[in-house]
Amino acid sequence: MNRPQRVRTDPDEMRARILEVAEEYFRRVGYQKTSVADIAAELGMSPANIYRFFPSKSAINESICGRVTREIVDLAFSVARTRAPASEKLDRLLMAVHRHNKATLIKEKRTHDMVVAAMEENWPVIKAHVEQLVTIIEGVIREGVEAGEFSVDDPVETARAVKLSFLPFFHPLLIQQCIEQGEDTEANLRVQIRFILKALGAAE
């Protein structure tokens, strides 16, 4: 009878349980309306106990958003690692990330709120996430240059320019604005990808 109790008080297990309950709560009630006391009550513990693991509600959200953003990076990598011409990979990568963000961040309104809160409170997590994506894009650009597909002087600078040109299809608030205006974001992104590929010197 002792063992299950020891498992329950294992710090990693405890953190995982807090995150699980908090995420469920954020999704159900909304990030802004949830307090650390609510999460503690749901777990049958005191807020002080939660603070032993996470210094704030914002820190809990940081961990949850870390997982959400990890999914996007995994998706980008899965496209970048396929065997295909670099221009095709970049096209599919940007479209896949846009679709994923649109589906998760817009349809799951609560997740959207969590990410927007993270953008305000935990910028380093979001910044690191964007940096990872830029690095994956840079890798695809370098491949294209090596294969003679792209003509690019500075792959680092160019990867950042691709990221900025893609931002209207990546940033949750901008995606939301476009959708509210009834715009066809995927059709717009097709045009934008052609523009980006032209800037990379890809053959049309």
Added chain:
Amino acid sequence: MNRPQRVRTDPDEMRARILEVAEEYFRRVGYQKTSVADIAAELGMSPANIYRFFPSKSAINESICGRVTREIVDLAFSVARTRAPASEKLDRLLMAVHRHNKATLIKEKRTHDMVVAAMEENWPVIKAHVEQLVTIIEGVIREGVEAGEFSVDDPVETARAVKLSFLPFFHPLLIQQCIEQGEDTEANLRVQIRFILKALGAAE
């Protein structure tokens, strides 16, 4: 003694006075915290009197934002009408609009709030404004194509792509985010303009 009174009740004059007092109030107190009753009190009239001219606070803001956005279009036109190569004009136009937005929307925090409110409440005004800018950009692109400077198949589609690539330097919330992160937006825009000119097929 009659004439000044007649002028004071002239509808155009009345609208102008309401806008002037409202703008002063929005800038001093903030858009969200100002009510139509506040504006009416400042003018020594009843709210009902204001509603004869503007159906809502949002409609007042629409008129004020119309003037703010008009300034930006005038600035873009003033650059577009100079005599210079198209690539140089596009470069100067995007940089001038970015600097203007950064100065007005960020330094004058209250104006920023008014424009953000307009983005939520009066999207058609903002949309029309963006369309005007896209049209001016399209004109410069057409000039560049005619002069053999640019190689572009579809100037309409390309002007939209330029607008989207410029959005991170144009959208008040995105400019604000960049500045809060201590980024050098003008240096970033220099890189982005090089990328845009490359997509237009401009010689480097």
